[in-house]
Amino acid sequence: MLSATALSCIRGERRLFSGLDLDVGPGEWLHVQGENGAGKTSLLRILASLSPPAEGEIRWRGEPIASLAEDYRRELLFLGHHGAVKEELTPYENLILAARLDGTELNEVEALKALARFGLRGREDLAVRFLSAGQKRRVLLARLAVRKATLWILDEPFTALDVKAVEMLSGLIVEHVTQGGIAILTSHQAIPLPNGKIIMVGA
Amino acid sequence: MNTALAPIFAIIRRDLLLAMRRKSEVLTALFFFIIVVSLFPLGIGPETALLRKIAPGVIWVAALLATMLGLARLFAPDHADGTLEQMVLSPSPLGLLITGKIAAHWITTGLPLVLLAPVLGIQFDLDGGALGIMVVALLLGTPLLSLIGAIGAALTLGLRGGGVLLSLLVLPLYVPALIFGAGAVEAHISGLGAGGHLSLLAALLALAVFFAPWATTAALRIAIE
Numbered sequence: 289m290l291s292a293t294a295l296s297c298i299r300g301e302r303r304l305f306s307g308l309d310l311d312v313g314p315g316e317w318l319h320v321q322g323e324n325g326a327g328k329t330s331l332l333r334i335l336a337s338l339s340p341p342a343e344g345e346i347r348w349r350g351e352p353i354a355s356l357a358e359d360y361r362r363e364l365l366f367l368g369h370h371g372a373v374k375e376e377l378t379p380y381e382n383l384i385l386a387a388r389l390d391g392t393e394l395n396e397v398e399a400l401k402a403l404a405r406f407g408l409r410g411r412e413d414l415a416v417r418f419l420s421a422g423q424k425r426r427v428l429l430a431r432l433a434v435r436k437a438t439l440w441i442l443d444e445p446f447t448a449l450d451v452k453a454v455e456m457l458s459g460l461i462v463e464h465v466t467q468g469g470i471a472i473l474t475s476h477q478a479i480p481l482p483n484g485k486i487i488m489v490g491a
Numbered sequence: 492m493n494t495a496l497a498p499i500f501a502i503i504r505r506d507l508l509l510a511m512r513r514k515s516e517v518l519t520a521l522f523f524f525i526i527v528v529s530l531f532p533l534g535i536g537p538e539t540a541l542l543r544k545i546a547p548g549v550i551w552v553a554a555l556l557a558t559m560l561g562l563a564r565l566f567a568p569d570h571a572d573g574t575l576e577q578m579v580l581s582p583s584p585l586g587l588l589i590t591g592k593i594a595a596h597w598i599t600t601g602l603p604l605v606l607l608a609p610v611l612g613i614q615f616d617l618d619g620g621a622l623g624i625m626v627v628a629l630l631l632g633t634p635l636l637s638l639i640g641a642i643g644a645a646l647t648l649g650l651r652g653g654g655v656l657l658s659l660l661v662l663p664l665y666v667p668a669l670i671f672g673a674g675a676v677e678a679h680i681s682g683l684g685a686g687g688h689l690s691l692l693a694a695l696l697a698l699a700v701f702f703a704p705w706a707t708t709a710a711l712r713i714a715i716e
Contacts, residue, residue, distance in 0.1 A: 338576060339716045362582040370573025376512035385508075388501035391582045415512075 289313050290335070290439060290470060295344035297330045304330055305489050306343070312485065314438075317461065317471035319479055322489035328474040329369065329443055331489055335472060336366040336441050348439075362391075365437035367445060371428045375417040379408050379427040382416060386431055394434055402433035406456065422448045429453075432460055440464060442473040454480065498583035502591030503598070510599040516561055517599050524557040524604055525611065532614045539616040546615035547625065547676035548669075554604050554629065555665050558636040562661065563654045565596055565644040566711065579715055589711070590704045593634075593641045601633030617676075624679045624689075631692040632672040638696075638703035639664045645710035667695060 289312065296306035304327030312318045322328045333339045335346060337353050337360060346353045353360045373382050380399055387394035403412050406426040416424055425448045432440065440461070446454050458480045461471050473479070510517050531549050532542055569575040569592075578588050608629050609622040617625065643661035647653035675688035 336580060338579060358582050358584070361580050364580060366576070366580050368573050368576055370571070370576070372573035372577045374509060374572065374574070376509055381508065385501070385505045386577070388505075389498070389577060389581050389583070389588070391498065 290346070290348055290472075292335065292346045293344055295331070295334065295346070296342045297327050297334060297339075298342040299327075299330060303342075308344070308487070308489070310487055312470050312472060314468040314470060315465055316485060317465050317473070317481060318485045318487060320472065320474045320487055320489055322474075326490040328489050332366070332441050332443050332472065332474060333368075336364060337361070338366070363438040364441065365432065365435050365439070366441045366443075367428060367431070368443045371424055373416055373424055373427050376415060378413050378415055379403050379419070379430070380412040382427055383430055383434065387434060390435055392435075398434055402430040403427075405433050406430045407453065422450055422453065425449060426453060429457060429460075432457075432464070438469055440469065440471045440473075442471065444474055444476070446475050446477050446479070496587075498581070498587045499591035499594065502588050503595045506592060506595030507598065510595070516564065517603070520557045520560045520600050521603050521607070523560060524553050525607065527553040527556065528611045529614060542615040543617060543621075543680065544677075546612060546617050546621075547673035549615070550608055550611065550625065550629075551632070551669050551673040554601075554608075554633065555636060555662070555669060557604060558600055558633065558640060559658060559661065561596075561600055562640045562644050563647070563657055565592065565641060566648050566714075567644075570648055570714065575711065575715060579712065585711070586704045586708045589641070589707050593637050593704065593707070596641070597634045597637040601629075601637055605629040605633055617680075621676055621680055624685045625676050627689060628672040628675040628685070628692060631689060631696050632668045635668050635692070635696045635699050636665060638699040639668075641707045642703055642710065645707045645714065648711065648714040668692065671695070 291311040293309050295308040297304045308331070310318065320328045320331055330339065334341045348356055348360050348363070372386070374385075377385070380403065383399045383402060384394055387399075400412060403409065406429055408423065408426055408430070411419065411423065416427060419427070429445065445457060449457065461473075461481055465471055528550055531545065535541060566575060569578065579585055581588060605626060608625055612622045612625055640661050643657045643664070646660060647657045650656060671688045671692045675685040675692065678688055679685040
């Protein structure tokens with residue numbers, strides 16, 4: 289469903305990777321591995337259409353993602369290094385506003401349920417700046433529970449999470465993949481998920 | 492609500508909510524405008540003929556500078572916290588979302604200046620007619636300042652020393668708005684009629700409404716890459 293052929297990426301004067309091929313289908317997840325600076329985040333940004341590759345092509349359902357544009361983005365959920373969470377707003381407001389940005393309306397019950405699932409019950413109305421780094425990360429990850437997207441691209445999703453939250457997120461990814469979704473993620477930690485594909489990034 | 496315009500309203504609501512939580516940024520521009528405009532009558536003294544003559548220019552220059560104050564932060568927080576990435580990846584066209592951001596910038600920065608200008612204009616002994624023209628000119632001109640400023644803010648996003656570069660880029664582009672905006676009031680005071688100046692200002696605004704979100708979007712895409 290998502291395939292890439294002969295991808296290469298150049299940052300500044302440095303070639304991060306070249307000739308990279310990948311193919312991920314429904315019900316599969318891909319673990320992108322590599323050392324620091326190998327180009328994992330760059331690869332995810334290229335797959336998310338945030339940056340163009342230096343060479344190569346990416347196809348979604350057989351069509352180049354460049355020509356699909358909004359149709360591709362509608363099926364994509366990308367969570368990057370930065371939280372995309374506003375410190376001045378509450379977790380509830382962040383979730384509702386993120387949904388509006390995605391072009392959907394989220395009702396109060398759904399939003400509160402998603403926040404509760406990520407252990408934020410009782411903190412829905414507290415400004416995010418008063419939350420810990422792990423809790424801020426949970427606010428971001430709550431989007432996974434409410435956004436209906438086929439392709440998840442997650443950059444270091446387990447960072448700053450405690451054991452319980454790691455289990456919760458793993459469960460959510462397994463649920464997504466089992467239902468025919470696709471997940472592509474990077475992590476320096478061992479990922480507690482079964483049967484994933486692995487791709488190594490690096491020159 | 493029209494679904495095509497829903498993303499614009501979503502962004503406006505979000506940015507207004509954020510402005511309410513970061514009141515100091517909005518109030519800084521407003522107090523800067525009030526103080527700069529009020530310093531002139533205090534410095535010049537009760538020479539009403541001179542004050543009437545300089546009023547349009549003073550109020551417009553203060554409005555330009557007050558608008559400039561928060562411009563560097565128009566996209567910077569969204570860029571720093573990853574929200575801009577999410578906007579680029581939103582199924583809604585980025586141009587619409589950017590239009591929403593520019594509209595929110597005008598509501599929080601330009602609109603308060605428009606509402607305050609007649610009160611400040613009294614210090615310059617402007618009559619009711621001149622104050623009315625001033626408000627109309629600012630109503631047409633301040634959105635133009637936000638639209639042009641957004642292009643500069645996007646072009647300098649993430650650059651070291653971007654604030655200075657932003658001023659150098661944007662201030663020359665503000666000159667037509669300054670000339671026609673201040674000129675409208677001067678033309679009314681001298682009895683020539685402000686219609687021509689206001690029409691040109693409206694034409695510039697119409698042009699910017701179509702061009703600026705497109706140019707801003709293109710610049711932001713480059714900054715994101």
